[in-house]
Amino acid sequence: MKLWLRILSALTVALVWSMPQIGRAADYKPEYKLSTVLGKPFPWGNAGERWAELIKERTGGRIIVKMYPGASLVGGDQTKEFTAIRQGAVDMSIGSTINWSPQVVQLNLFSMPFLMPDYRAIDALTGGEVGKELFRILESKGVVPLAWGENGFRELSNSKRSIRTPDDLKGLKIRVVGSPLFLDTFTAIGANPTQMSWADAVPALSSGAVDGQENPLTVFMAAKLHSAANQKYLTLWGYVADPLIFVVGKDVWESWAAEDQQAVREAALQAGKECVAEARKGLVPPDDSLIKEIEGFGVTVVKMSDAEKAPFKNATRDVYDKWARQIGVELVRKAEEAIAARK
Numbered sequence: 008m009k010l011w012l013r014i015l016s017a018l019t020v021a022l023v024w025s026m027p028q029i030g031r032a033a034d035y036k037p038e039y040k041l042s043t044v045l046g047k048p049f050p051w052g053n054a055g056e057r058w059a060e061l062i063k064e065r066t067g068g069r070i071i072v073k074m075y076p077g078a079s080l081v082g083g084d085q086t087k088e089f090t091a092i093r094q095g096a097v098d099m100s101i102g103s104t105i106n107w108s109p110q111v112v113q114l115n116l117f118s119m120p121f122l123m124p125d126y127r128a129i130d131a132l133t134g135g136e137v138g139k140e141l142f143r144i145l146e147s148k149g150v151v152p153l154a155w156g157e158n159g160f161r162e163l164s165n166s167k168r169s170i171r172t173p174d175d176l177k178g179l180k181i182r183v184v185g186s187p188l189f190l191d192t193f194t195a196i197g198a199n200p201t202q203m204s205w206a207d208a209v210p211a212l213s214s215g216a217v218d219g220q221e222n223p224l225t226v227f228m229a230a231k232l233h234s235a236a237n238q239k240y241l242t243l244w245g246y247v248a249d250p251l252i253f254v255v256g257k258d259v260w261e262s263w264a265a266e267d268q269q270a271v272r273e274a275a276l277q278a279g280k281e282c283v284a285e286a287r288k289g290l291v292p293p294d295d296s297l298i299k300e301i302e303g304f305g306v307t308v309v310k311m312s313d314a315e316k317a318p319f320k321n322a323t324r325d326v327y328d329k330w331a332r333q334i335g336v337e338l339v340r341k342a343e344e345a346i347a348a349r350k
C-alpha cells in the first residue's frame with residue numbers, strides 16, 4: 008500500500024474512534040428482540056407493544072424493538088426465558104416473576120400462598136425495599152431491571168364444580184406453571200397439579216386432559232377460557248399474584264448511549280404504569296365490572312371470604328415455611344413487614 012494511503016486509513020480509523028456517537032450507533036442492532044409470554048390483547052402483550060412504541064419515539068428511531076409473544080424465542084418454554092436473556096438469544100423481556108423463578112429463587116416470593124391480601128400489598132413489595140432488593144439480585148445475574156408491570160392475582164377456574172373448600176378440589180387435575188412451589192401448594196390442598204407451559208395449557212384444558220388452571224381474570228377473559236377451555240367455574244381467592252418485570256440484557260444495555268438508556272428506562276416506567284392500571288381494570292373494589300362480564304358468560308363465580316380461605320391457608324402453612332427457607336427467611340420477613348405496614 009502507498010504510504011499516503013496508509014496514513015489516510017490510519018487517520019480515518021482515528022477519526023471514527025474519536026466520534027463516540029457514530030462509533031456506538033454503528034454497534035446498534037437493526038432490531039431488538041423483546042420476549043413476552045402473552046401478546047395482544049392481553050395487558051401483558053399490550054405492555055410490550057407500548058414499550059416498543061415509546062422506545063422508538065423517545066430514541067428518535069435509534070432503537071427499534073420487535074415483540075415476540077408466546078415465548079417463541081425459547082420455543083414456547085417460558086421457564087427458559089431468563090436464561091435466554093443472559094445468553095443473548097433474547098435482548099429484552101417483560102417477564103413474569105413465576106417464569107423466572109426457576110433461575111431466580113427469590114422471585115418465588117410473589118407465589119407464596121396468601122402472602123398478599125390485596126393490591127396495596129403488591130405495591131408495598133414492588134414499590135418498596137423488597138422490590139429494590141429483588142432488582143439488585145436480578146442485576147447481579149446479568150440483566151438490567153427497569154420497571155414493574157403486572158399480570159395479576161391468580162384465580163382458580165375449572166370445568167367440573169364450584170370450589171369453596173379443599174375437599175372440593177380433591178382429585179381435580181389443575182394445570183400449573185413454572186416453579187415447583189406451585190406443585191407443592193396444589194398438592195398440599197389436595198388437588199392433582201400438573202406442570203405445563205401456557206402454550207400447552209389451553210389445548211389440554213379444551214380437550215379435558217386437565218380440569219382447571221389458575222390465571223388472572225384479564226387472562227381468563229382475553230383467552231376466552233369459559234368457551235375455549237370449558238372453564239365454567241371460577242373461584243376468586245387471590246392466593247398469589249405475579250408482577251411483571253421489564254428488563255434488558257446487560258450486554259445490550261451497555262452497548263447503548265447513556266441518553267438512549269435513559270429513554271428506554273423512562274419508556275419502561277411509563278409502559279409499566281399503564282400495564283398495572285390495565286391489569287387491574289374492573290377488578291379493584293368497588294369496581295367489579297370484569298367479574299360481572301365473566302359472570303355474564305354463564306360462569307359460576309365464587310368469591311371466597313376470609314373464613315373460607317382459612318383452611319386453604321392452613322393446608323399450605325408447611326409449604327410456606329419450606330419455601331421461606333428457599334427464598335431466604337430474611338427477605339420473606341421484610342416482605343411480611345412491608346405488607347403489614349402498607350398504606
Ligand code: X2X
Pocket residue numbers: 044045085103105106158184204205221222223226249
Ligand atoms: O402461563 C401462565 O399461566 C401465565 C401466562 O400466566 C404466565 O406466563 C405466568
